[in-house]
Amino acid sequence: MGRALFRFHGELEDFLPKDQRGTWLQYHYRGAPSLKHAIETFGVPHPEVGVPADLGRPLEDGEALDVYRREFRTQPGEEWRFVLDCHLGRLAKHLRILGFDTVYRPQAEDGWLAAVSHDEGRVLLTMDRGLLMRGLVDRGSLVRSAAPRDQLREILGRFHLAGQVRPLRRCLRCNGLLVDVAKDEVLDQIPPKTRLWCQEYRRCSACSQLYWAGSHYERMMAWVENLGIRANQNPC
Numbered sequence: 001m002g003r004a005l006f007r008f009h010g011e012l013e014d015f016l017p018k019d020q021r022g023t024w025l026q027y028h029y030r031g032a033p034s035l036k037h038a039i040e041t042f043g044v045p046h047p048e049v050g051v052p053a054d055l056g057r058p059l060e061d062g063e064a065l066d067v068y069r070r071e072f073r074t075q076p077g078e079e080w081r082f083v084l085d086c087h088l089g090r091l092a093k094h095l096r097i098l099g100f101d102t103v104y105r106p107q108a109e110d111g112w113l114a115a116v117s118h119d120e121g122r123v124l125l126t127m128d129r130g131l132l133m134r135g136l137v138d139r140g141s142l143v144r145s146a147a148p149r150d151q152l153r154e155i156l157g158r159f160h161l162a163g164q165v166r167p168l169r170r171c172l173r174c175n176g177l178l179v180d181v182a183k184d185e186v187l188d189q190i191p192p193k194t195r196l197w198c199q200e201y202r203r204c205s206a207c208s209q210l211y212w213a214g215s216h217y218e219r220m221m222a223w224v225e226n227l228g229i230r231a232n233q234n235p236c
């Protein structure tokens with residue numbers, strides 16, 4: 001029988017019972033389990049692990065490993081794209097409000113979520129640890145908080161999103177990209193009072209929903225400011 005030692009650090013300790021935090025944990029095994037398998041035996045999903053990097057390699061008898069969480073940072077010019085499980089509808093809407101590419105379907109099943117994450121390179125955000133442990137999922141993170149506002153703070157922090165906020169960029173209904181549209185083209189869809197003061201409009205390129213920087217936009221910006229975020233864009 002083989003034996004290895006693991007010690008988990010930082011946010012990875014969230015996955016451990018209190019009495020297993022900050023200490024070396026023993027792992028006994030037969031055969032040749034991979035590092036991924038051994039780490040997930042402790043309840044830590046592999047997409048959250050940054051160090052050691054090669055989780056596919058077999059465990060070596062007698063080794064002692066410090067395990068650290070993945071640092072979620074993008075390369076220059078790259079943006080995070082997300083897919084969210086069916087329990088995170090409010091968080092999905094909040095992320096779209098802030099302009100982030102966010103796939104969300106209320107009836108989505110686990111297999112579909114894992115496949116979309118894998119095929120489209122999207123970060124899977126979920127409250128289901130088992131879903132994150134699926135082999136198909138490369139990028140993903142467990143949402144720890146229960147309240148939607150706390151969830152948003154958590155994800156903005158973990159993925160360093162504060163500098164990438166761009167309101168009025170994504171459709172809140174379908175995630176489509178918003179494009180500028182001439183006022184004349186959509187005059188019949190604008191409430192008469194709004195026509196008087198607003199000159200700039202955007203329309204969803206996928207579902208044609210119309211957007212402008214009305215009173216709801218001001219409320220949204222106040223809400224964004226309350227989170228301590230500066231938006232990159234002021235469309236009107």
Ligand SMILES: [Zn+2]
Nearest residue numbers: 171174204207
């Ligand atoms: Zn749309």
